[in-house]
Amino acid sequence: MKLLVTSVGKVTGLLTVIIAVIAAVLNYFDDPEPIKYESMTEDVKTLEENFRQQNKSCFILGASGETGRLLLQELLDRNIFSKITLVGRRQLTFEGKAYENLVQEVVDFEKLDDYAAAFQGHDVGYCCLGTTRAKAGADGFIRVDHDYVLKSAELAKSGGCTQFHLESSRGADKNSNFLYLKVKGQVEADIEALGFDRYAIYRPGVLLVDRQESRPGEWMARKFFGAFSAVFSSSMSIPIPAVAKAMVSNTLLQPEQKTEILENKDIAALGKSSAK
Numbered sequence: 001m002k003l004l005v006t007s008v009g010k011v012t013g014l015l016t017v018i019i020a021v022i023a024a025v026l027n028y029f030d031d032p033e034p035i036k037y038e039s040m041t042e043d044v045k046t047l048e049e050n051f052r053q054q055n056k057s058c059f060i061l062g063a064s065g066e067t068g069r070l071l072l073q074e075l076l077d078r079n080i081f082s083k084i085t086l087v088g089r090r091q092l093t094f095e096g097k098a099y100e101n102l103v104q105e106v107v108d109f110e111k112l113d114d115y116a117a118a119f120q121g122h123d124v125g126y127c128c129l130g131t132t133r134a135k136a137g138a139d140g141f142i143r144v145d146h147d148y149v150l151k152s153a154e155l156a157k158s159g160g161c162t163q164f165h166l167e168s169s170r171g172a173d174k175n176s177n178f179l180y181l182k183v184k185g186q187v188e189a190d191i192e193a194l195g196f197d198r199y200a201i202y203r204p205g206v207l208l209v210d211r212q213e214s215r216p217g218e219w220m221a222r223k224f225f226g227a228f229s230a231v232f233s234s235s236m237s238i239p240i241p242a243v244a245k246a247m248v249s250n251t252l253l254q255p256e257q258k259t260e261i262l263e264n265k266d267i268a269a270l271g272k273s274s275a276k
């Protein structure tokens with residue numbers, strides 16, 4: 001009996017130390033910035049109605065991806081645009097009345113200049129495009145996450161688009177030693193230089209999504225942060241519906257600055273406050 005009590009005590013002690021270490025690590029990496037988007041103060045329905053009346057159009061890059069498809073769903077549900085165009089490398093199939101007015105532009109991202117017309121006449125652009133180094137190699141990753149994204153933004157700007165919303169990543173930094181964060185930071189900066197009237201950068205942490213495609217590293221991170229983020233921190237991970245909701249809700253707001261960066265906590269706060 002005494003042995004059992006001692007063992008339980010040791011295990012509990014060890015668990016406490018492990019949890020304390022994890023908490024310290026998460027706190028260390030926590031966003032230093034306070035949350036900017038505590039809640040949507042204005043009435044969401046009124047904002048939506050005002051926006052709807054402006055008859056704006058938008059395009060989405062990456063609508064076949066995990067975030068992109070929820071973003072599309074959210075835009076359709078809230079019906080704030082008079083026209084939605086999907087720009088992608090393949091035709092997507094949808095069933096249901098909600099999708100019947102969608103426009104699809106299939107482009108060759110290696111020859112985007114030949115498809116400039118696909119980017120013309122949109123008011124707002126959303127980008128959820130991206131690949132991984134594991135899938136495309138280092139050069140392929142740069143090509144997609146930087147070159148395709150930047151070229152699309154350039155063509156959209158030339159075509160009259162005034163607002164661009166980019167799904168980037170937590171920790172994006174053009175001076176980083178890590179390829180992923182460096183490329184994300186570089187594309188953020190290069191798009192800013194294009195001078196959109198409004199430019200929103202979203203920097204989510206690990207996306208919490210049951211992805212069909214196998215990505216073991218991401219799976220482990222997802223399991224870890226999925227289990228611990230609710231307890232310790234909201235800056236490391238986020239469910240994708242929150243990202244999609246935040247991107248749409250933020251479109252309705254009038255930011256103080258031309259370029260705004262929404263860190264994971266901001267996205268979570270905005271995604272939650274605009275939840276129906």
Ligand SMILES: NC(=O)c1ccc[n+]([C@@H]2O[C@H](COP(=O)([O-])OP(=O)(O)OC[C@H]3O[C@@H](n4cnc5c(N)ncnc54)[C@H](OP(=O)(O)O)[C@@H]3O)[C@@H](O)[C@H]2O)c1
Nearest residue numbers: 062063064065066067089128129130131168169205206207
């Ligand atoms: N995974 C994470 O935890 C995480 C965290 C923070 C930020 N992010 C970033 O958030 C963004 C969206 O992530 P996600 O996981 O929602 O995306 P995803 O599911 O991987 O979808 C990526 C999209 O990009 C398109 N795409 C990929 N390679 C392409 C290529 N070579 N040519 C043309 N289109 C291509 C895909 O089209 P197809 O369907 O045709 O392949 C798809 O629409 C990405 O930029 C990602 O880096 C991810």
